[in-house]
Amino acid sequence: MKKYMTLAKMQARAVLAYRLNFVLSLFALMFQLFAMLAIWGVLLGSGQNLNGFDWAHMKAYLLVGFLCGALVSQSADWRMAGRIQDGMVAIDLTKPVDYQKAQFATVVGGAWTEVVTALAVCAGVIAWTGAVPTPGWQGAALFALSLLAVLPLKFLIVYVSALACFYTQNYLGVHWARLVIVSLFSGALVPLSFFPEWVQQLAAVLPFASMSATPALIWIGQLRGAQALLMIAAQFGWVVALWLAARLIFRHAIKRVTIHGG
Template identity: 55%
Template sequence: MRGYRALARATARAALAYRFSLLLGMVAVLVQLVALLAVWHVILEQSPMNGFTWPQMRAYLLVAFAAGTVVSILGDFRMAFRILDGDVALDLVKPVDYQKARLAESLGGLWIELALISLVVGVTLAVTGGVDLPPGPGLALFAASMLILVPLKFLIVYVSTLACFWTQNFMGVQWARLAVVNLFSGALIPLVFLPGWLATVAQWSPFAGLTSTPALIFLGQVDGREALQLVAVQLGWVLVLWFGARLVWRAALRRLTVNGG
C-alpha cells in the first residue's frame, strides 16, 4: 500500500506544481458549463421540456459539471505517451500492480478536484440561486452514485488508453472516447432527449453512470427501486470493466512482447 500512497501523493504534487495547466483545463470545463447554462435557460425559461424545468436543468448541469471534473487529473496523456514511446516497460519492473497504480494516481488529485468543484458550484449557486436537495434516502443514493462514479470513470479512461498498444496515435482514441462519453452519458443533453431506442441503450451502458444516473437521482426523477437499480448497474459495470481491463492488459503485454518492448 505504501507504493500506491506514494503514487497518489506524487500526482497531487504534480498537479499543484503545474497549476496553470490545471486551471486552464478547469476554465475549459467552466466555459462549457456557462454556455450550457445560458442555452438551456433560453430554451426552458418559458416552459418545461421532457419533464425538465429550468431550475431542474440548472441542477442537472451542475451535477454533470461535478461528474465531469472528478478523475480529470488522471494523466491519460502521460500513460498514453509512455505506452507509445515504450517507456511502459519501465513501469513493468516496479513492484506494484499496473492497473492499481494508475488508479492510485487518479485518486491522488481527487481532493484538488473536489475543492475546485465546491468553489465553482458555490459561486454558480450564489449567482443563479439555490437548488432543492433530495430527501435523506435520495441524498444517500446520490452520494453512493457519485462515489461509484470515481472508479467507473477511471476504468473507462484506463481501458480506452490501453488502446495505444494497438494504435500509433492517442488523439484519435481520446476524441472518440470524448464523443461517445459526452453523448451516452448525458453530459451534453439528458438521455430523455435522445430517440427512445438510443436512450435505452445509453441508460444500460457504462457511460450513463458518469452523469445521467447521479443527476436523475439528485433531481428525484428516479427514486426507490429504480434508483437502486441504476446504482446497481453502475456497480456492475465497475466490476465488469475492472476484470475486463485485466484481460485487455494481458493482451497488451503480449503485443508489447511481439514488438520486442
C-alpha cells in the same frame, strides 16, 4: 496497500506543483458547462417545463454532470497514453506494483483537487444564477453512494482507451472518439429523455449513463428508492465488469511491448 497510498500522495503533491496545467485541463469542461447553461437558460428560463425539467432542475442536473465530468481530468488521460507511446511504460512495468491498481491510485490522488475545483465552480454558478433544488437526507445518501462509483467507472473508461496506445500511435483520434461517445450516451449535456427512443435503449445497455445521468437524476429526485438502488447496483456492476475486462485487455496489450537494448 501502502505502496498505492504512496502513489496517491505523490500525485496529490504533483497536482499542487502544476496547478496551471490542472486548471487548463478543466477549462474546456467549464466552457461547455457555461454554454449549456446559457442554452437551457433561454429554453427554460421563462418558466417552461420540458420532459419534467424546469430551469432549476436542469441547472442542478448540469452542475452534477459537470462535477462528474471533472473527475479523472484530461491530464490523467494523456499521462497514461503518453507513457505508453514514448515507451516509459516499460519502466512502470518493472515496479513491484500492479499496473492497473497503480494507475487507479494515481487518479485517486488527484481526485480531491478535481472535486474541490468543481465544487467551487458549482458554488459560483449557484451564487450567480440562483439556488438549485436539493434532495432530502435519503436522496443525498443515495447520491453520495452513486457518486462514489463514478470515479472508478470513469477511470476504467479512460484507462481502457489509453490502452489503445499499445496498438496505435494516434491517440488523439481515440481521445476525441471517447469524448464524443461519452458526452452523447452519458447524458451529461442533454438528459437522455430528450433523445429518440432507440438512443435511450442503447444508452441503457452501455456503462456511460452511470457516469453522469444516474447521480444527476438521483440529485433532482427523478430516481428514488428502489429504482435508485437498482441503478446504483448497475453502476457498481459496471465497475466490476470493466475492471476485469481492463485486466484482460492489458494482458493482451502488454505482449506488444518491445524493449530495445540490454
